[in-house]
Amino acid sequence: MSLFADRLVVDIGNVNMKRKSIFTRKSIDSFTEKQGAETHGLRRHLTSFHLTTIGIGAIVGAGIFVIIGAASANYAGPGVIVSFMIAAVICLLTGLCYAELSSLIPSSGGSYSYSYVAMGEFPAWIVGWTLTAQCLISASTVAVGWSGYFISLLNDFGIHLPTAFTQAPVAYNAAGGLSLSGAILNVPALCLVALLGVLLCVGIRAAARFNNFMVILKLSAITLFILVGIPFINSENWVPFIPENTGIFGQFGWSGVVRASGLVFFAYIGFDTVATLAQESVNPQRDLPRGILGSLCIATVVYIVTGLVLTGLASYTLLGVPDPMSIGLNALGPALFWLKILIKLMIWVGLTSVVLVQLLGQTRIFYAISRDGLLPKAFASVNSKLGTPVFATITTAIISMIAASLFPIEVLGELVSMATLFLFTIVCLGVLILRKTHPEYKRSFKVPFVPVLPILGMVACIAQMSFLQRFTWMQFMGWLMVGLIIYFGYSVKKSHLRKHEITKV
Numbered sequence: 001m002s003l004f005a006d007r008l009v010v011d012i013g014n015v016n017m018k019r020k021s022i023f024t025r026k027s028i029d030s031f032t033e034k035q036g037a038e039t040h041g042l043r044r045h046l047t048s049f050h051l052t053t054i055g056i057g058a059i060v061g062a063g064i065f066v067i068i069g070a071a072s073a074n075y076a077g078p079g080v081i082v083s084f085m086i087a088a089v090i091c092l093l094t095g096l097c098y099a100e101l102s103s104l105i106p107s108s109g110g111s112y113s114y115s116y117v118a119m120g121e122f123p124a125w126i127v128g129w130t131l132t133a134q135c136l137i138s139a140s141t142v143a144v145g146w147s148g149y150f151i152s153l154l155n156d157f158g159i160h161l162p163t164a165f166t167q168a169p170v171a172y173n174a175a176g177g178l179s180l181s182g183a184i185l186n187v188p189a190l191c192l193v194a195l196l197g198v199l200l201c202v203g204i205r206a207a208a209r210f211n212n213f214m215v216i217l218k219l220s221a222i223t224l225f226i227l228v229g230i231p232f233i234n235s236e237n238w239v240p241f242i243p244e245n246t247g248i249f250g251q252f253g254w255s256g257v258v259r260a261s262g263l264v265f266f267a268y269i270g271f272d273t274v275a276t277l278a279q280e281s282v283n284p285q286r287d288l289p290r291g292i293l294g295s296l297c298i299a300t301v302v303y304i305v306t307g308l309v310l311t312g313l314a315s316y317t318l319l320g321v322p323d324p325m326s327i328g329l330n331a332l333g334p335a336l337f338w339l340k341i342l343i344k345l346m347i348w349v350g351l352t353s354v355v356l357v358q359l360l361g362q363t364r365i366f367y368a369i370s371r372d373g374l375l376p377k378a379f380a381s382v383n384s385k386l387g388t389p390v391f392a393t394i395t396t397a398i399i400s401m402i403a404a405s406l407f408p409i410e411v412l413g414e415l416v417s418m419a420t421l422f423l424f425t426i427v428c429l430g431v432l433i434l435r436k437t438h439p440e441y442k443r444s445f446k447v448p449f450v451p452v453l454p455i456l457g458m459v460a461c462i463a464q465m466s467f468l469q470r471f472t473w474m475q476f477m478g479w480l481m482v483g484l485i486i487y488f489g490y491s492v493k494k495s496h497l498r499k500h501e502i503t504k505v
Contacts, residue, residue, distance in 0.1 A: 021498050023120030026113075028105060028441055046281050048290035055274040055295025057215045062138075062354040063267020064222065064306050065347050066145030069324025070410045076260035077252060078311040079242035081304045083261035088300040090261075090464060091268045093457035094424040095292040096447045097431045098272045103284055103444040104434065110272065111423050111430075112368060118430040118437075121374075121497055122487065127426055128369045129483035133476075134419040135365060136396065138269060139193065139358035140403035141412040142351055144168070147188035147404075148322025149348040152330075156341060168408045178411075178471070189404035196356050197397025200363065201383075201390050218350030222302060224343050225325060226309050232332050233312030243316075250467060262464040263410075265417040267303060271296060284444035322409045359396055366392040373496035374487070414472040415479075421461045422476070428457035 046054075072080040101114045112131055116124035151166050164184045171181035245253025274291045281287045310319070313328035321327060325347060329340040367389055370379035383390040403412060431447055431454045447453055465473075 022122040022492060024497055025118070025120045026116045026497065028117055028438060046287065048287040048294065051274050051281065051287055051291025052294035052298070055271055055291055056298055057219070058270030058274070059268055059295060059299040060222065060302055061215075061218050061270075062142045062145065062351055063264060063269070064303055065149075065218075065325060065351060066142060066322060066409060067264055067266045067413050068303075068307060068310065069319035069321055069327070070413060071260040071263045072307070072311060072316040072324075073318070073320030074260075074410065075250060075252065075256040075263065077240065077243040077256075077316045078238045078307070079257045080260050080264065080311070080316075081307040082242075082257050083264050084267070084300055084303040084307065086258065086261035087265050087268055087464075088296050090424070090457065090460040091265075091271055092293060092296055093453055093460060094427055095271055095274070095296065096289065097428045097454055097457060099274075099284075099288040099292060099445045100431055100443055100447045101427060101434070103288075104438075104441055111427050112365065114430045115426055116372075118433040119426075121372075121495060123426070125369075125374055125487050125491060126480065126483060127423060128365060128374070129480070129486075130419050130422055131365050132362060133479050134269070134416055134423065135358050135362035136400050137403055137412050137419070138266070138416045139355050139362070139396075139400045140189070140407070141266065141409055141416055142354045142358065143189040143192050143400070143404040144186060144407075144409045144412065145322045146192055146348060146351040146355065147186055148409075149326060149344055149351065150188050152323050152326035153341070153344050153348060156337075156344070168406055170407050170411070172408045172410045181408075185405045187405070190401050192352070192355060193359070193397055193401045193404055196352070196359055197393055197401075200356070200360055200393045200397075201388055202386055213353075215353070217346050218353070221343055221346035221350055222306060224339075224346070225329070226305055228332065228336065228339060228343070229309040229313050229328060233309060235312065237312050237315050238308075250469070255467070258464075259467045259469075262417050262421065262468045263414055264303075265420050265464070266413050268296070268299070269416070269420060271299075281444075285446070288445045320410075359393070359400065362396045362400075363389050363392040366396065371496075373494045374491040376490075411471075411475075414468055415475050418465060418468055418472050418476045419479075421465045425458050425461040425465075428454040428461070 068080060071083060072078065076083050098111075102110075105114055105117055110131070112124055112128040115127040147166065151161060154161060164182070165187040167181055167183040168186050169181055169183045171179045173179070242254065242257060243252040245251065245255060249255050250259040271292065274288070274295055281291075310324060310328045313331045318327050326344060329343060332340055366375060366379040369375045370377060370392075378391040379395070380389070381391060382388065432451055434441075435450055
């Protein structure tokens, strides 16, 4: 025991000696020089209209198909539309910060790269590790929703699969917490992730073409759902609009609306895509805020209208399922059977693209982190025959398969929202730090009213995190602990930044 204690003291001492080095930062110039060498300059051809449409395509999708059910059934009732408004305001504050950082640090690494420059290697690792949770669990969450719509389609044709193989073995209730559902595995969700993992291994070009078509399909599905559903709305389903609190904080009432807004952050994942296009905007100072504000406003209107139609078609108490729109469509009656099938099919296929994009994004995060030496080289290796990062893709698929097959959508969705809010907080902080440490660098877009807006963004994100469940906090802390073990057990010794003594800033 004494020997173990002595070794622990030595290890802690070594970490303390390196404390200064684990906060070593990358230079902004390293990103601008690299970008110039790799892209030979980006053409500025995106207007505010282009940025708005790109943002809408990136935002609108899985969240409205999947998460709205859990948010309304467990926390907010029809008042979930207010939750969408709250989430949109916070996303706007953060989106402006993303826009400034992306114009200053032109890197596909996003918040991982921003934090590497602003705060150093160790904070960048925490951000990269959190990004990993966001992408992996987001893919798993949507895969569970995909499974729900798949089962609903089969049921419409009289095909009923055993629930033991179509549901998660872990169940969750806001009042009672975790329990066993009696199921074995969510096999459809597991199979989807496995098949998409294989697709990403063998052909990225086909995957990209497939995704472009899916964006159009999912937007069409939402439009059809709204147009078909409006005549069948039963306004009695909106009463009470905000159900009375059950006596437990966060379960309905206004506290439930705020808690639901933390969960529906999932629905806004992707808006930061607009902010990363600063280098390709015709007039970043004008077009970026218009693109961010425009896409967020339009997406929020779409979410509000869809939420009103959905909660008008069916009681919010019935929507706590992976496929809430199926519940609403089933309320239309047998007369519109084939139209219901068409909309469900469009949603089902559209969700496939979301899982694909999240898995693809995660392989690139692994690639960026591994390239800095913080993960083994295998994560950055590209197969010579296939031209894809096979090891990173397989690892991503396996972790996502495990989560999708074991856990319910509420557990997965809240963890994604927690990770997203944490990342948003870091981005807002990064703006304040870089304004102080590097005021001399030109920014094609600057956040107005600094430091007020970034601070408001940070406070709002932290407040939203505090409204999420204790169990979600436990999950997130557990994920960060695993990240700390990996960093101090492997990454701190293999970092390229300190190994090659790259200049500090």
